[in-house]
Amino acid sequence: LTITDLMSMAKPNLESQKRILAKLQGRELMNCFLCIKCTSGCTALKLLELKPHEIEKLVNFGFVDELASSDIIWTCATCLKCIQRCPQKASPYHVIIALRNLAVEREAKVPEAYMKAVSQILENGLAESIQKVTTKKMENFDRESLKLPKVKGPKESFQAIFMKALEEK
Amino acid sequence: LTQRIIEGHSPQAIPIMVPVASSMTRIGVYVCHCGLNIAGVVDVSNVADYAKALPDVAVVKHYPYMCSEPGQRMIQDDIRTHKLNRILIATCSPRMHEETFRRAVDRAGLNPYLVEIVNLREHVSWPHSGEPEKATEKAKALVRMGVARVKLLQPLERQRVSVEKSVLVVGGGIAGIQASLDLANAGFKVYLVEKSPSIGGRMAQLDKTFPTLDCSACILTPKMVDVARHQNVVLLTNSEVVGVKGFVGNYEVTVRKNPRFVDEAKCVGCELCVKACPVKVPDKFNENLSQTRAVSIYSPHAVPKVATVNPNYCLRLKTKNKTVCGKCVQACEAKAIDFDQEPETVALKVGGVVIAVGSDVFDASKMFEFGYGRFPNVISNIEFERISDASGPTGGKILSPKNGKPPNSIIFVQCVGSRDKRFHEYCCRVGCMVSLKQAILVREKLGKDVSIYVCYNDLRAFGKGYEEFYRRARDMGINFVAGIPSDIRSTGDDSLYFDVFESGTNKLLELHADLVVLANCLVPSDDVNKIGKLFHALRSADGFFLEAHPKLRPLDCSVAGISLAGVCQGPKDIPDTVSQASGAAVKVIDLLSSGEIELEPLKAVVDKDLCSGCRICDALCPFLAIEMKKEPKAGPEELRAEVIEAMCQGCGLCSACPTGAIKIQQYSSSQVLAQVDAAFARATAKGGTRR
Numbered sequence: 001l002t003i004t005d006l007m008s009m010a011k012p013n014l015e016s017q018k019r020i021l022a023k024l025q026g027r028e029l030m031n032c033f034l035c036i037k038c039t040s041g042c043t044a045l046k047l048l049e050l051k052p053h054e055i056e057k058l059v060n061f062g063f064v065d066e067l068a069s070s071d072i073i074w075t076c077a078t079c080l081k082c083i084q085r086c087p088q089k090a091s092p093y094h095v096i097i098a099l100r101n102l103a104v105e106r107e108a109k110v111p112e113a114y115m116k117a118v119s120q121i122l123e124n125g126l127a128e129s130i131q132k133v134t135t136k137k138m139e140n141f142d143r144e145s146l147k148l149p150k151v152k153g154p155k156e157s158f159q160a161i162f163m164k165a166l167e168e169k
Numbered sequence: 170l171t172q173r174i175i176e177g178h179s180p181q182a183i184p185i186m187v188p189v190a191s192s193m194t195r196i197g198v199y200v201c202h203c204g205l206n207i208a209g210v211v212d213v214s215n216v217a218d219y220a221k222a223l224p225d226v227a228v229v230k231h232y233p234y235m236c237s238e239p240g241q242r243m244i245q246d247d248i249r250t251h252k253l254n255r256i257l258i259a260t261c262s263p264r265m266h267e268e269t270f271r272r273a274v275d276r277a278g279l280n281p282y283l284v285e286i287v288n289l290r291e292h293v294s295w296p297h298s299g300e301p302e303k304a305t306e307k308a309k310a311l312v313r314m315g316v317a318r319v320k321l322l323q324p325l326e327r328q329r330v331s332v333e334k335s336v337l338v339v340g341g342g343i344a345g346i347q348a349s350l351d352l353a354n355a356g357f358k359v360y361l362v363e364k365s366p367s368i369g370g371r372m373a374q375l376d377k378t379f380p381t382l383d384c385s386a387c388i389l390t391p392k393m394v395d396v397a398r399h400q401n402v403v404l405l406t407n408s409e410v411v412g413v414k415g416f417v418g419n420y421e422v423t424v425r426k427n428p429r430f431v432d433e434a435k436c437v438g439c440e441l442c443v444k445a446c447p448v449k450v451p452d453k454f455n456e457n458l459s460q461t462r463a464v465s466i467y468s469p470h471a472v473p474k475v476a477t478v479n480p481n482y483c484l485r486l487k488t489k490n491k492t493v494c495g496k497c498v499q500a501c502e503a504k505a506i507d508f509d510q511e512p513e514t515v516a517l518k519v520g521g522v523v524i525a526v527g528s529d530v531f532d533a534s535k536m537f538e539f540g541y542g543r544f545p546n547v548i549s550n551i552e553f554e555r556i557s558d559a560s561g562p563t564g565g566k567i568l569s570p571k572n573g574k575p576p577n578s579i580i581f582v583q584c585v586g587s588r589d590k591r592f593h594e595y596c597c598r599v600g601c602m603v604s605l606k607q608a609i610l611v612r613e614k615l616g617k618d619v620s621i622y623v624c625y626n627d628l629r630a631f632g633k634g635y636e637e638f639y640r641r642a643r644d645m646g647i648n649f650v651a652g653i654p655s656d657i658r659s660t661g662d663d664s665l666y667f668d669v670f671e672s673g674t675n676k677l678l679e680l681h682a683d684l685v686v687l688a689n690c691l692v693p694s695d696d697v698n699k700i701g702k703l704f705h706a707l708r709s710a711d712g713f714f715l716e717a718h719p720k721l722r723p724l725d726c727s728v729a730g731i732s733l734a735g736v737c738q739g740p741k742d743i744p745d746t747v748s749q750a751s752g753a754a755v756k757v758i759d760l761l762s763s764g765e766i767e768l769e770p771l772k773a774v775v776d777k778d779l780c781s782g783c784r785i786c787d788a789l790c791p792f793l794a795i796e797m798k799k800e801p802k803a804g805p806e807e808l809r810a811e812v813i814e815a816m817c818q819g820c821g822l823c824s825a826c827p828t829g830a831i832k833i834q835q836y837s838s839s840q841v842l843a844q845v846d847a848a849f850a851r852a853t854a855k856g857g858t859r860r
Contacts, residue, residue: 002578002620003648004679006668031643033628034651034673057673061648088640 012062023098029091032056038082048075052092068103125154195227197253201235201260210294212305219309223316245277255319261290280324287315317847321840325770332418333520342370344525344735344750351754353401362405367471376558379606380638393472413703416816417730422517428510430478435505438474445500450482456552459562469560521757528736529694531586540657546571547685572663576683578620587690597690598740601629604688608647624650691740713739724752732756772817779830782808786823
């Protein structure tokens with residue numbers, strides 16, 4: 001192989017890069033020319049130090065292994081600003097999602113919140129749990145007191161399909 | 170006196186006279202606001218009021234745009250109604266609008282050389298924008314000086330000379346070819362002089378051209394044939410310009426035709442002599458990557474397709490012994506080999522010149538860090554072109570010169586020799602696109618498994634279709650590394666490696682390659698130096714030819730009657746070169762088409778009574794405009810300086826004259842000293858403010 005990351009002695013994993021490219025349906029979503037606009041506007045940059053351009057470029061070179069096992073790919077808030085604003089119609093978001101998929105395939109450690117979201121979906125079909133609301137006057141409301149209809153849980157067939165998909169990874 | 174001159178006496182009739190302002194002098198002073206460019210800093214109405222009090226000033230006006238049609242008409246009306254005979258315009262630089270105002274004044278019946286420009290923009294409002302009060306005072310002082318000078322201006326007439334309707338084109342690359350074709354099609358006789366045995370230049374060496382990947386030879390060769398066959402073109406290959414005399418419209422050029430030792434009329438280009446020749450010679454056309462023979466045809470597409478004997482290698486010519494070798498003579502069925510040929514001198518008379526001598530490619534062995542010259546598999550971009558070209562040393566197969574095998578990985582390194590204060594500060598303007606094209610060619614020729622990296626610091630894809638080409642390269646899996654290596658090393662076997670800090674990923678990377686291609690920049694060649702000296706053409710700090718104005722006269726050389734085309738004026742790609750060449754041709758057509766030209770009268774004139782014949786002016790004149798002539802009345806050996814008006818550019822160097830015999834029209838001592846006196850005049854005339 002012709003390229004080495006001298007900081008971690010990592011080599012590119014062209015096999016995994018190829019799988020990511022297949023998911024992205026070609027190179028268009030990583031066709032980056034380093035204007036770094038995505039990172040300039042990244043919601044997750046200031047608190048979580050996510051630099052989308054670095055991820056985009058690393059996958060471009062084939063350095064996917066370190067990324068797939070890192071925490072950083074899970075910090076993306078999926079605000080999708082990077083897709084909207086990229087002058088080259090590239091998308092670090094899609095690259096990050098593809099990396100997350102790869103991480104799950106490899107049974108890498110997935111942050112707890114994501115696992116919680118999965119169980120929520122299984123339970124009631126929503127990524128978030130149904131919460132109570134407190135107003136400025138310290139009154140509490142929930143769906144029942146607001147006379148909103150009850151959220152029906154997903155059908156059993158959905159749960160079956162979802163579980164099957166999870167097992168298949 | 171003033172009146173008499175205005176009525177049409179030529180200045181030649183009274184060449185040296187002490188200018189005296191007459192009481193009839195009526196000056197019009199016009200202060201331009203230039204929008205807010207001047208009026209935003211200088212108090213223009215204050216300046217105008219001040220000018221009213223200056224002696225001999227009859228009319229003063231200020232106006233937002235003097236150069237506009239109503240502004241010009243205002244001056245013309247005033248000349249008629251107020252009988253003005255001197256005009257002072259306080260406005261922008263005379264380089265911008267002096268000619269505009271001269272024409273306007275001329276149309277109103279006043280001699281155009283009775284106009285003086287005072288520069289209130291570049292000399293006052295722009296540099297002193299922070300100090301408006303002082304700027305206004307400076308503007309007043311300049312107007313005062315201008316009024317003092319304008320009184321003493323002399324009416325001058327423009328001389329008309331007839332011109333030769335033929336053109337010399339120096340250099341037979343794509344620029345020279347295009348200029349020659351355009352000129353020849355417009356009906357001008359063209360002499361196309363090329364140093365090499367064939368025309369075609371750099372473009373003939375290229376494989377494909379960006380961004381369309383047209384084959385370079387396919388689009389160039391037809392033009393080479395067209396220009397050689399054109400009835401209005403005289404093609405002089407293997408020839409050099411060795412002497413230039415004369416002036417705009419009437420140049421006398423000497424061309425030396427170096428001997429080919431082959432009769433051009435007899436040679437059929439069969440190459441039997443080449444096969445017979447026993448002496449191997451590095452092939453210049455192939456960038457010395459292969460060998461040719463001491464007698465050879467320059468390139469497969471050579472025009473004219475005629476063999477040439479290289480006198481530095483031919484055994485017979487080196488030994489000067491007529492019995493040595495002679496294998497080519499035996500092999501040639503057309504009996505074209507002629508060892509008795511001598512250099513031939515051709516004298517040409519031409520009206521205009523197009524200089525299109527091209528450039529060299531930077532020698533990367535000057536940069537130790539990249540290993541060019543030490544490692545055979547570090548090559549230059551022009552060498553890559555030959556390797557990739559179907560007519561090149563490898564038949565178009567991309568092979569490493571180190572081991573003759575196709576490389577598995579190729580790295581391009583950008584900005585070699587350019588954007589580098591140690592060598593050339595400018596951007597070479599083609600390096601990025603050349604490397605993109607070469608990277609795409611590698612991908613197309615060697616397939617998807619070869620690794621391709623481009624190490625760059627700014628990738629500049631600026632032209633039509635260029636950014637799209639860059640995007641295409643990225644789509645093809647060509648990797649772009651944002652960083653330039655500092656040190657290229659050999660692994661000891663057949664490959665190379667280096668470290669590079671990649672600023673996109675913020676990582677130090679190590680790259681391995683079987684072949685490194687350096688994006689060498691274009692540099693001014695020795696020919697730029699040589700031809701520049703012959704034609705007295707000025708060069709800019711980068712070493713290329715200097716254009717007359719960077720924005721408004723980019724095709725004109727600093728010398729009248731000479732146009733510039735192609736890379737000799739500054740690095741550029743093929744589309745820009747072809748456009749510039751056509752433009753340069755049009756400039757020459759514009760100059761010569763009427764058959765005569767007007768010469769600017771601001772020239773040196775000699776007072777023969779004062780001239781002592783010391784030759785100082787002759788030695789100083791950079792335009793060879795001084796001729797020392799025998800003066801019959803002055804005795805047998807006495808010489809007197811004479812100015813060849815058509816060659817004089819009015820630069821004023823000859824004013825170094827120790828006896829004051831030579832002066833530039835409109836810049837006599839009295840005219841300049843009047844300005845100096847006004848500059849230092851503490852007490853100004855009638856009511857002018859005292860400071």
